[in-house]
Amino acid sequence: MSPQPAAPALPSWLTWWQRPFPDANTLLLPGQRPALVDTGFVGHADETAAWARAHAGTVDLVANTHWHSDHVGANALLQARGAAIAAGAPEAEAITRRDPGCCAAEYLDQPVAPYTVDLALDDGQILRLGDADWEVVRTPGHTPGHLALWQPEERLLVVGDALSDYDVGWVNLALDGLDAATTALASLKRIADLGPRVILPSHGPIPADPEAAFAVALRRAQRLVDDPDGAVWYGARRIFAFALMIRGGIPANEVEPYLTARTWLTDAARLLNMAPEALAAELVTTMLHSGSIVLRHGRLHAAAAHTSVERETLRVPYPRAWPAAEPR
Template identity: 75%
Template sequence: MSAGAADRLPTWVTWQRRPFPDANLLLLHGRCPALVDSGFVGHAEETAAWAHARAGNIALVVNTHWHSDHVGGNARLQAMGAGVAASALDAKAVGRRDPGCCLAEYLDQPVAPYTVDRPLHDGQLLRLGDTDWQVVDTPGHTPGHLCLWQPEERLLAVGDTLSGYDVGWVNLALDGPEAATTALDSLHRLADLAPRVLLPSHGPIPEDPGAAFGAALRRAQRLVDDPAGAVWYGARRIFAFALMIRDGLPTAEAECYLHARAWLADAARLLGRTPEALAAELVDSMLRSGAAVLRDGRLHASAEHTPVTTASLRVPFPRAWPDAVGTSPPAHPPIRHIG
């Protein structure tokens, strides 16, 4: 975190940037210590130790959304006594143990089983640390995405809605062709708050929130105007994440890995290609752009990321999660495919 960013934060906020596959750390100190998002399952122990060393026992983890890089430490922190809060939409699905929870199986991104103790609704006030934050529903990147607004200090935790350099990808296959427009509308809603400090889940704290919103709105509008480009953007981000958490893939196996992925099949359908053709094109385009590199016979993501042990990925997909207390097995998957 830059000195300028640190100067803009109250003493009761600790923020630390982390590379993928984790989300940044946002810790709110006080009588009810709270952590916003909990990173990837492969680094759950490190996340829990970091939070405990700075705030003692964490009372609540608030998830901006349920992707694996935001909920991976939930189970460990719950085992240490923390509650978990998430949007009502995510909470219902997690409570039912829907097979599509967290898109873990769909994206092939493991998530350890957890429960949601506090469903959150738009406009709700939430005591985090010693201050009240307002829940702001911001669907788009996921249908259940939320942000957190602290009006006195004008702090805005934005999750994956935007960063200093980009916006979150949208899933047109699962969430429908309107997902990009929904994400753009959410950005406009956040920009209207005129925050003093943006706290993104990835990348640094932007020096100029207004400029960051301007860039994000332009980028989001491009995803609305170019649906094929939005599909490609999502495919590249998902595949890069797969390479990060697996220490790359053997070059000869990369396309076979992609052929087995549901998200790749959906992207191919939307782009009018076969999965085999899209897999080959995706690998080639990422190599040509520098998003992936060949090293020692393996295809690696070139973006900065923290290694993950293979053993830490061995957690069950949600369809095999134990039932949450007071729930019954799911009757059907929650995923809706759009043809």
């Protein structure tokens, strides 16, 4: 049996932290403008800040690939300590005006501590991170403001949730429209054409073969386009598993009322032409059957590897209750 290929070598001027769920992987770029790309989940904000401080001393800038809770969780803490926050323009504008839908936090029931955006990023913009220049590449699909970061000299590509070595980002057909999967596929094709030497994904390991990783991702993304119902189910499974991770599981007798109270589930039920109660029951049954969730001592848990979260860290307000953004 031939050995598995090794991941491509990383430049010495960056530090990569592969993290289990519920955190996204974190990229640290020390130098004249110490920067982080994505900051993990709010329940581990102290850990993220301590890691950055140990490796870089200070963080001047945080750049977010998008605004989901596993990517922006330490934004507020790092901003309080002096870091500026940069994000894709559509999401930056919504955060500035304190749109209740910010980060899809309330919609997904995924807590995010209040932060502001200091720098709105547009397609083609050059952003100094550490001691290197990176190009902003808009990659909408997983979210409307999703972006990638391209470092052409080293051919490094930060892809956020656009793809990983085993997956593609789920799409929200209810919130973002029935063409969201087509948009995500077009974004994938665009960044594949860059021909990166290294893909830096938000989840999982660095792919050993970027070309092969893109080939698989493109096939998976095409399936989401071809099968909208499948795309809805895919998103529902991912969101539910994340809910179990950040809550240390949910008692089995409380799962159905929890699910049917979630807007993401009622939206999915509408798209699938199902009653919310029927979707909730089928979601639990199919995920138990597949092994993606497990029942232990009367509680349902996500089966995927993940780090525990202290319950009190989840007690942050939904964006509708965030204080007004103050100019910086």
